[in-house]
Structure formats: structure tokens, C-alpha cells
Amino acid sequence: MGLQKTLALSAVAAGIMLSLSGAQAAPLLSSSEPMTINASDLAAKEKALTDFPLMEAVKSSIQTLDNSAVEQIEPGRAANPANVKRVESILKEADWDYLFPMRAPEYTYSNFLKAIGKFPAVCGTYTDGRDSDAICRKTLATMFAHFAQETGGHESWRDIPEWRQALVYLREVGWTEGQKGGYNGECNPDVWQGQTWPCGKDKDGRFPQLFWSRGKTAFL
Incomplete structure (x- = not known):
């Protein structure tokens, strides 16, 4: 699904660039005359290129929560978004401390929950029969593996195994x-x-x- 989403987004971007100008398409930097594209044309082309189920799924997956709501998220808060509550039920603050003992001070459990809350589709609820908790666990495992690779200390001489050395670098x-x-x-x-x-x-x-x-x- 990830590859399909990437290809879909690439196709939309390419389609907008290639299909709007038509006969106006000229070699780049070959003329001092600016090319005008109407906002209404862009909006119409975007609608035409995104009006199908896969793109709707893509847009749903990257939907974000307003920052004013994100900033209210705290561990254990009763009004936390549903996806945040799911993560809290799977990963406790003690688990966070164990998994990331070398983390930079900015990487708090509270900030992690805020990051989850910013993107409602992350660990969201599926209504088509899929196991939402199982998918969330796999999502977190994949996420933490990336954390270890991209922000990890990678210091093999330490007593702490490298898979627990994530979030060292900000x-x-x-x-x-x-x-x-x-x-x-x-x-x-x-x-x-x-x-x-x-x-x-x-x-x-x-x-x-x-x-x-x-x-x-x-x-x-």
C-alpha cells in the first residue's frame, strides 16, 4: 500500500505539471515571458487527478490534527484522540524509558504522543475487519526500527544494545x-x-x- 500511495502521489504531481500547459510547454529558461496558470485550472486538474478511491485513501492517511488540539495531548488524558489512546494502551511510559534510555531530552513520552496525535491515521481504527491493535503494533515496531537507524548512537561498545540506542540525535x-x-x-x-x-x-x-x-x- 505504501508503494501504491507513493506512485499515486507522483502521478498526480507529474500529471499537473505535464497536462496544464500543453502547447505552452517550452524549454526551461528559453524565454523571458512568464507562463500564467489560473488557480481555477489547477483546482480543476487536481480534482480530476485525485477523484478515485486510492487517492482518497492517501489523503486520509496524511490528514493532520490542528496544533491547538495536539498541544492538549498528555499521557493519561481522558480526552486524548482515539489513536493516541491506542498507543498508550500498547506502549506505556515505562516502556518508552526502557526502549530509549539514551534519547535526547526533547524526545519525551509526552512529545511522542503529541506526534502520534498529529496524524490521526497512525494507529487509527479500521472498520473493515482488520485488527487495529495488531496493525498499530507493527507500525510502532517499524517506526522504532527507523528511529534506531536514523537517530541511533550506533555505539557497539556500550552495554546497551544498539536497538535501544535510538533518538540520540536531534x-x-x-x-x-x-x-x-x-x-x-x-x-x-x-x-x-x-x-x-x-x-x-x-x-x-x-x-x-x-x-x-x-x-x-x-x-x-
């Missing part, structure tokens, strides 16, 4: 908050990505960066 190793352009190869105006989707620049003419756990991305 940011990419070797980079600081103010550094720019570390992963902006796609912003190069000499490559097709940089020509098709030019990256934004800060006041100094450099590509801004948005940090997250072990990585960052350019603002577009």
Missing part, C-alpha cells in the same frame, strides 16, 4: 542550526529540479534550511 551529526545548504543539491539552478521548482533564498541569497530529527529540507 539534528544531523556535524551540522548546527545556522548552517545553510548542506542538502540543497536539488536547488542548483543548473539541474532540472532547480529549474522546475526553484528553491527560496534568504536575505543573503542562500537556501534556507528547516531542521528536524537527523535532517533538514529547503523551503520551496
Whole structure:
């Protein structure tokens, strides 16, 4: 299902880019004349390209909860969203402490529950006969494996096994908050990505960066 969703999203993006302009499509950077695309045309094309069950499933899977509701989530809160309550029933705070003893201080159990709550489809409830709890357990196991790989200490000499060394790093190793352009190869105006989707620049003419756990991305 994950691959299908990726392919569907790619197809929509490609379809919008390729089907809107038609005869207006010209070699990139070959003319100083801007190409105008009406917002109504974009909306109509988006609707035409996304009006099928798989895309509806994709949109449902990436739906987000408003931050004002996310910030109210706390361990044991009676009004927590259903998916958060499911995670709480499977993974207690003591389990979190055991699984991630080397975690950075920002990675609290409370913040983890907020992250779960932000995306209602994560550990959500299925009404088609599938086992929601079993799917949630597999989702968490997969998630934690990624945590260990991408944010793990990977220090084999420790008494703590590596699968419990996740969430050590909050940011990419070797980079600081103010550094720019570390992963902006796609912003190069000499490559097709940089020509098709030019990256934004800060006041100094450099590509801004948005940090997250072990990585960052350019603002577009």
C-alpha cells in the first residue's frame, strides 16, 4: 500500500505539471515571458487527478490534527484522540524509558504522543475487519526500527544494545542550526529540479534550511 500511495502521489504531481500547459510547454529558461496558470485550472486538474478511491485513501492517511488540539495531548488524558489512546494502551511510559534510555531530552513520552496525535491515521481504527491493535503494533515496531537507524548512537561498545540506542540525535551529526545548504543539491539552478521548482533564498541569497530529527529540507 505504501508503494501504491507513493506512485499515486507522483502521478498526480507529474500529471499537473505535464497536462496544464500543453502547447505552452517550452524549454526551461528559453524565454523571458512568464507562463500564467489560473488557480481555477489547477483546482480543476487536481480534482480530476485525485477523484478515485486510492487517492482518497492517501489523503486520509496524511490528514493532520490542528496544533491547538495536539498541544492538549498528555499521557493519561481522558480526552486524548482515539489513536493516541491506542498507543498508550500498547506502549506505556515505562516502556518508552526502557526502549530509549539514551534519547535526547526533547524526545519525551509526552512529545511522542503529541506526534502520534498529529496524524490521526497512525494507529487509527479500521472498520473493515482488520485488527487495529495488531496493525498499530507493527507500525510502532517499524517506526522504532527507523528511529534506531536514523537517530541511533550506533555505539557497539556500550552495554546497551544498539536497538535501544535510538533518538540520540536531534539534528544531523556535524551540522548546527545556522548552517545553510548542506542538502540543497536539488536547488542548483543548473539541474532540472532547480529549474522546475526553484528553491527560496534568504536575505543573503542562500537556501534556507528547516531542521528536524537527523535532517533538514529547503523551503520551496
